Amino acid sequence: xxxxxxxxxxxxxxxxxxxxxxxxxxxxxxxxxxxxxxxxxxxxxxxxxxxxxxxxxxxxxxxxxxxxxxxxxxxxxxxxxxxxxxxxxxxxxxxxxxxxxxxxxxxxxxxxxxxxxxxxxxxxxxxxxxxxxxxxxx
Amino acid sequence: xxxxxxxxxxxxxxxxxxxxxxxxxxxxxxxxxxxxxxxxxxxxxxxxxxxxxxxxxxxxxxxxxxxxxxxxxxxxxxxxxxxxxxxxxxxxxxxxxxxxxxxxxxxxxxxxxxxxxxxxxxxxxxxxxxxxxxxxxx
DNA sequence: AATTATTTGCAACATTGTTGCATGTGAGTA
DNA sequence: TACTCACATGCAACAATGTTGCAAATAATT
Ligand SMILES: [Mn+2]
Ligand SMILES: [Mn+2]
Ligand SMILES: [Zn+2]
Ligand SMILES: [Zn+2]
Numbered sequence: 001x002x003x004x005x006x007x008x009x010x011x012x013x014x015x016x017x018x019x020x021x022x023x024x025x026x027x028x029x030x031x032x033x034x035x036x037x038x039x040x041x042x043x044x045x046x047x048x049x050x051x052x053x054x055x056x057x058x059x060x061x062x063x064x065x066x067x068x069x070x071x072x073x074x075x076x077x078x079x080x081x082x083x084x085x086x087x088x089x090x091x092x093x094x095x096x097x098x099x100x101x102x103x104x105x106x107x108x109x110x111x112x113x114x115x116x117x118x119x120x121x122x123x124x125x126x127x128x129x130x131x132x133x134x135x136x137x138x
Numbered sequence: 139x140x141x142x143x144x145x146x147x148x149x150x151x152x153x154x155x156x157x158x159x160x161x162x163x164x165x166x167x168x169x170x171x172x173x174x175x176x177x178x179x180x181x182x183x184x185x186x187x188x189x190x191x192x193x194x195x196x197x198x199x200x201x202x203x204x205x206x207x208x209x210x211x212x213x214x215x216x217x218x219x220x221x222x223x224x225x226x227x228x229x230x231x232x233x234x235x236x237x238x239x240x241x242x243x244x245x246x247x248x249x250x251x252x253x254x255x256x257x258x259x260x261x262x263x264x265x266x267x268x269x270x271x272x273x274x275x276x
Numbered sequence: 277a278a279t280t281a282t283t284t285g286c287a288a289c290a291t292t293g294t295t296g297c298a299t300g301t302g303a304g305t306a
Numbered sequence: 307t308a309c310t311c312a313c314a315t316g317c318a319a320c321a322a323t324g325t326t327g328c329a330a331a332t333a334a335t336t
Contacts, residue, residue: 015302017314036292048316053293055314069207069267073292073324094253099262113251115232115266120273124237128253129207129265135258153282153333174323186285191324193283211293211323277336284331292323300315306308 012062012086019047023055024064033068033076033095033104066091068104069127076104092126098134105134150200150224157185161193162202171206171214171233171242204229206242207265214242230264236272243272 005024006016014020026042027034034042039052056077059065063084068076076097083090094110097103112128143162144154152158164180165172172180177190194215197203201222206214214235221228232248235241250266 015313017302019315049292050294050317051315058314067209069209069265071205071207071213071265073211073213075209075211096255096259107256110253110255113253115248115251115268117234117248117268118245118273120276121234121268122271122276123268124270125268127207127209127265127267127269129267130253130255130259130261130263131265132262133260135256138258138260155283155333157284187323188286188325189284279336280334282331282333284329286327286329288326290323290325292321294321295319296317298315298317300313302313303311305310 008064012064014058014062019043019051020055022047023052024059027065027077027079031103031105033078033106035074035076037074062086063089068095068097069129070097070104071129071131078104078106081108089125094128094130096134097129097131098137099131100133100137103134103136146202150202152196152200157181157189158193160185161190162197165203165215165217169241169243171216171244173212173214175212200224201227206233206235206244207267208235208242209267209269216242216244219246227263232266232268234272235267235269236275237269238271238275241272241274 005021008024009016009020022043023039026039036052036056040049056065060067060077063080063086065077066080066084066089068078070076080089080091092112094107094112096105096107112126115123115126117123143159146162147154147158160181161177164177174190174194178187194203198205198215201218201224203215204218204222204227206216208214218227218229230250232245232250234243234245250264253261253264255261
C-alpha cells in the first residue's frame with residue numbers, strides 16, 4: 001500500500017515523489033524482476049526516461065532494489081529484502097530467467113553456494129543466474 | 139598460431155577471413171575475456187563495427203566462444219574449450235570479474251555447483267559470476 | 277579461371293544510456 | 307499557512323550500442 005511505500009522512501013532519506021512511488025509500486029505488484037524498458041511501458045511513459053534511470057540508480061544505491069545481470073544486455077531489477085541498506089546489499093539468492101516468457105524470478109529460498117576461489121582472489125559479490133523453463137511455461 | 143586458428147574456423151565450417159582470424163587471435167592472446175568494445179580498440183578499427191558484432195554472434199553459435207553476463211550491461215566473450223560445438227556449450231565454469239582492473243577470468247578449474255531448483259523449473263544453463271579483487275590488484 | 281555462396285562494409289536507423297541546466301516540487305521552518 | 311532551500315524532474319543535446327538491408331568484395335568450389 002501507499003503508506004508502506006512512503007515509509008520505505010523516508011527510511012532511505014528520499015523525498016516521496018510521484019515517480020518514485022509509482023515505480024516502487026510496480027516492483028511490489030510485479031512477481032518478477034523488471035528491466036528499465038518494462039518500467040517505461042508500465043508507466044505509460046508518464047515519466048521521462050532519464051528520471052527512470054536515475055530512480056533505479058538511486059534505489060540500487062539505497063539498497064531498495066538489486067540488480068540481476070543477464071546474458072542479453074538488459075539488467076533486471078528486483079526488490080531487496082529488509083536487510084539491505086545504503087551500500088550494503090545482502091541479496092545472496094539465486095535468480096532464474098525463463099527462456100520462454102522472460103520472467104526473472106528471485107528464488108529467495110535458494111542461497112548462492114560458497115565458491116572456493118584461487119589464491120589471491122577476494123570475493124565481494126556473487127551472482128548465480130540459472131536459465132531454462134519456468135513453472136508456468138513447461 | 140595462424141594455422142591453428144584456420145583449423146578452428148574450418149572445423150566450424152566457416153570461411154577463413156581476415157576479421158575472423160584477427161578476432162580469434164585476439165582471444166587467444168588475451169588472458170581475460172573481451173567485450174565488443176575491447177575488440178574494436180584492439181583491432182584499431184580496421185573492421186566495421188557490424189562485422190565485429192556478426193563475428194561474435196557467429197562464434198557463439200558455433201561454440202567457439204561463450205558469453206559472460208555482467209552487472210554493467212556489457213557482455214564479455216571468452217574462448218570455449220574443445221568440447222563445445224554448434225548449439226552445444228559446455229562451459230560450466232565460474233567467472234570472476236575484478237572490480238579494480240575489470241579483467242574477466244574464466245576459472246576453468248572451478249565448476250558451477252549444482253543448484254536445486256523448485257518444482258516445475260527446468261535448467262538449461264547456469265552462470266556464476268563472482269566479482270571482487272583479482273590476484274593482480276590486491 | 278570462372279562460378280557461387282558467403283562475408284564484409286556502408287548507410288540508415290533504432291535503442292539505450294549519459295550529462296548539463298533550467299524549472300518544478302517536497303520537506304522543513306518560520 | 308507561507309517561505310525557503312535542497313533536491314528531483316524534464317528537456318535537450320549528445321554518446322554509445324545494437325540492428326537491418328543491400329551492394330560490393332572475397333573465399334571456397336568447380
Ligand atoms: Mn533477487
Ligand atoms: Mn569462461
Ligand atoms: Zn516462463
Ligand atoms: Zn584486477
